[in-house]
Amino acid sequence: MEIFIQQLVNSLSVASVTILIGIGITLIFGLAGIVNFAHGEFLMVGGMITWFLVTSGLNFFLALVGAMIFVGVLGFIAERGLFRFTLEQPMNGFIMSIGVSVILQHVVIRVFNEVQKTIPDPIGKVWVVGGIDIIAMRAIVVLLTAVVVATTYFGISRSRYGIALRASIADQDTAALMGIPVRRYVTGVFVYGSVLAGLGGALMIALFPITPFTGSVVIIRGFAVSLIGGLGNVGGAVAGGLILGLVDGLSAGYGSPEWTDAYSLVVMIVILIVRPQGLLGGTLGPRAT
Amino acid sequence: MALQITGLRKEFGGVVALAGVDVSIELDRIVGIIGPNGSGKTTLFNVVAGVHRPTSGRVLWQGKDITGKPAYQIARMGIVRTFQQAMSYRGLSVRENVRIASEHGRSYGGAARPKWDSPDEILAFVGLAGLGNEMAGSMPFGNLRRLGVAVALAANPLLLLLDEPAAGLSENEIAELMELILRFPRMGIGVCLIDHDMFLMSTLCERLVVLNFGTKIAEGPPTLVLNDPKVTEVYLGNEI
């Protein structure tokens, strides 16, 4: 039982990072139709900034906030400077995001270096819950993610902005005709998604080492999660993250580890072919004919 | 040799767009389909042209059953449709738009001469002479409509399904369009058209078919149909 709970927390902490990325991807695609290939790199940059700040002496949680701000600004610049021009042609935006991802990876290599980065466990404690030892940091990752998910979810379903956002996802033109500043929402969603990616990166480096190429590993899982959950569907992204985390945990425990990635890839291909809007209900994107 | 539609039914999920429609269209004639928005007119075209498969019913063309065949096959058999939104290959030149259609439409087969010597001839016929090199995407709407007709002609049709060809055109342009459409029966091309402009429909069409909520509620010569109380009731407030 103890091992199971520990495994559960472990898997959840991994799934948390994926969920954070997944939410960003699903919101951005659902609203703007932008498939941002560089989203994984946003996470990686968040992790790198965290590493940099922590190794310069800053407290982890302050560094975490710093990373979130940094990546948020990065996302803002990317949206305003690049993706904004391709809203009519999402394909171009996608190809541009490939360029952005390449640039970010190699700028990071330039500024830091290729070697993997890691930070010591920021909390370093072990909590004893109900007689079971749980690594505090992992639990915190899960808790923080849960808070973010709850905030996002209620924000979208209850607040004025959230409702306007969902309207825009459902029918962009009508929303615009009703006076919703859709473009500003696109920017807002993009920044929000980037901030979440930064948070994900910071949390990730608290748990695992990261390299400049970590982004491309994570993004596939992020896409898988958004597709399973349905593009534009936040709750679905969470469900998708949990499902994928479960699959991962099982495959690590019982299957062969090399094929772990393969499972999410196959799942993605199947979903893309059979139900492109996602499993649990979502959108085909704002320009779907 | 005709188009025979029997009991055509099309459901989209819970919505019944066509509720069992019977229509016969002889060639070399102009038949009109009218009805309020949502009555199933475009759906009828879509099903006949192969864009959608009917839920039930049959479409016979020249004696052959073409129900449910894919759109490109039906086009090659001589039924060519135009679209409500003026469609074109936007990034290609006007001439290429027409040329592509002529290379894929109904084959001329055997010893039959092609009707047209070149895409430019078709362009001249619809009033786009000299515009062959223009990019289709940069043309004004009226010309786009003409291009749509040119493309359809280039595909060597026996029957043209024109979906709201007058929508968005000025009075002059509509008059020109009417002149153009009147030529088709003499060229051996039957026409079936959908539109809301009652003057156009009553002048051009020998016969009108009226749809409402996916069913045919009237059929006959325009003067009779447009005075039929069932029809005027459906079109309350519409000037004829």
Add this chain to the structure above:
Amino acid sequence: MNETPHFPEPAPPVGRRRDIASERPVTPPAVQSEAKGRSGWVKLPSREETVVAIVAVVFLVGFPWCNPGYRFLSLAITTGFTSIALYGLGLQFGQAGIMSVGHAAFLGIGAYTAAIMAGRFGLGFWVALPFSALFSAVIAGLIGLPSLRVGGQHYIIITFCFCALLNIALTNGGSFTGAATGLDVGSIDPIFGINFDQLRNAYYLVVAVLLISLLVTYLITNSSYGRTLRAIRENEALARAVGINTGLHKIGALMVSGAFAGVAGVLQAYYLRHISPALYGPFPSLYLALMVMLGGARLLYGPLAGAIIVSFLPEILKLDPIDSRIAYGVGLLVVILLLPGGVSAGLLDIYRWLLSKRRR
């Protein structure tokens, strides 16, 4: 039969934009009659195109005579077979509008097929070449089937996933695929007494295949088949409405693209003499997409230009691999935002602008 219309001529439009992809000579084209759907008429090259072609051939053939040295000659060979793969991608994207970020997978299929044929069955280069091309084409066609159901962006992700899956399969393929270490490949059997271990001969072999690729690309682009693909790219619904079997043509374009990549893969395998899964993963695929966008997918020399820029510019500017990749990324952004047709389209526009200035 043809009556002259008697309604007024439409007013001449303001400003003429030129459609680069479909410039036609002055003589009116003929409409085909009986032979429907075959390659039909191929537009003959204009004077300018012929001149450029001659220059290109002279440049390609004459390159080794400029004493480039071992390094540049090897680089040229690599650029050569990369271009061949790019021409495939250029056809499927530039003509049919189907982008892929998994193209390296087909290079891999070609390369591994050749390596396994040589290693296990003792079949050499000359047999592997057509067979790998065919095999890659078939797989490309199969992978292309989803493109008939889903939109462009979704399909791109599918291609990425397929490439990643293939990578995993190759890495875990045990002794059959050589696993992560990969496979060794022998040398090309000499024909007509030409020994291809000599760098210069290898270069000419690649150039020969490249020229064939250029010719095939030209023929496809300027024939009815190319027009059909462009119609599908521009407006698929309209294409179906005029009788085009869009599904068949899309799969066909993807198969041709796969064949090009397969051929390139065989050349690569026999040149490098050792292949491994890392060469054919998602990253290389991304770089291929990048190269074809940079150079321009629609013009005849676009893919070649893209490959040359990406391969040679860092050498000439003495950029290290990291800076050069940053440059590629930036270049891609610039191209998408400012020069959507790629460098080749940009050069063409400059040429036309200069020409129009001269005519004043």
